[in-house]
Amino acid sequence: MFNRKNLARLAGVGAAASMALGLFSTGAANADTFIPLPGGEITKTLSDGTVVTVRLVGESATISPSMGATPIHRNAWASASAQVEIAGGEKVGGKIYPGYVVGCQVNIDGGGAEGGASADIDGSSGEVSPSGEVGGDLTLGPGQAxxxxxxxxxxxxxxxxxxxxxxxxxxxxxxxxxxxxxxIGVNGCGGYAQARSFVRVKVETDQVMSVVTLWGQPFSLG
Known part of the structure; x- marks a missing residue:
């Protein structure tokens, strides 16, 4: 049975719980944040009938307070596994190019697995094409990817x-x-920053050579 004393006591417990949550939230802001990601899968049939399946599994990212300790720095660690299966071809093989696209105050969410990222870094197609650059320590300004x-x-x-x-x-x-x-380290970005994985696969058979690209889900770097 509730009375005024009980209600006051419950209100006090609620206030204490809210204060505790506030303290935990403050601490969490200074700790690493683990982000599980869904990965993805794409299947493409080549012109000679060869079927290529590309999967991204076990994908995750851990966002960490930057050692730069300023709003223009971001730091993260990413993990995943890229897997390729080929069916219907003879004497086949290929090359797997895994990587990431990183953007500062720009939309890198494309339209589907082959859609790429809707930011222009090559001045032509309006898509971020995987480049030959290696290493995730990047300097980006607003609107760059x-x-x-x-x-x-x-x-x-x-x-x-x-x-x-x-x-x-x-x-x-x-x-x-x-x-x-x-x-994945970002320097110079004063606004929001995002990253997105990709797996680019070049497949070669006796009859055809083709490229299949799978894009992961974008995630925030803060």
């Missing part, structure tokens, strides 16, 4: 000189790349 590849594999070229590859090459009907705690 850049892309980078996750992999930087050192290997000798045909002449024995040092070469760097941004892809994982595979032979046969399947291949994969897994990365953990890939750094």
């Amino acid at each position: 850049k892309s980078f590849y996750v992999l930087d594999i050192e290997k000798p070229d045909d002449y024995g000189d040092e070469d760097h590859a941004t892809n994982n090459k595979f032979k046969g009907n399947s291949g994969s790349v897994t990365w953990s705690d890939q750094t």
Whole structure:
């Protein structure tokens, strides 16, 4: 049975709980924030009938207060696994190019798995095309977006000189790349910042060579 004393007591408990939540929220603002992401999947049939399926699984990001400790700095770590399956072809193989697009005060949410990002960095198509840049330490101003590849594999070229590859090459009907705690650092962005993963796959058969691109879900860097 509720009376005035009970109601007052409940009001006091509610106020204390609100204060506690406020304290927890303040602490959370200074802690890492884990973001689970849905990944994605796309299937494309090539002109010779070969079926290519690209998946992005186990995707997540951890947003951390920047070591720069200013509003223009962002810092995150991203993890995921890119998986490719090929059916219906002979003597097939391919290359997997995983990476991220990062934007400052710009919409990088495209229209579907092949839609890309609706920000112009190449001055032509209005889409952010994956570039050859490697490494996630980027300097961005408002309205800018850049892309980078996750992999930087050192290997000798045909002449024995040092070469760097941004892809994982595979032979046969399947291949994969897994990365953990890939750094995404943004400097110079005074507004909101976002990032979005992509997996670009070049597939080659006896009859055709094609590119399939899967885009992940955009996530906020703060």
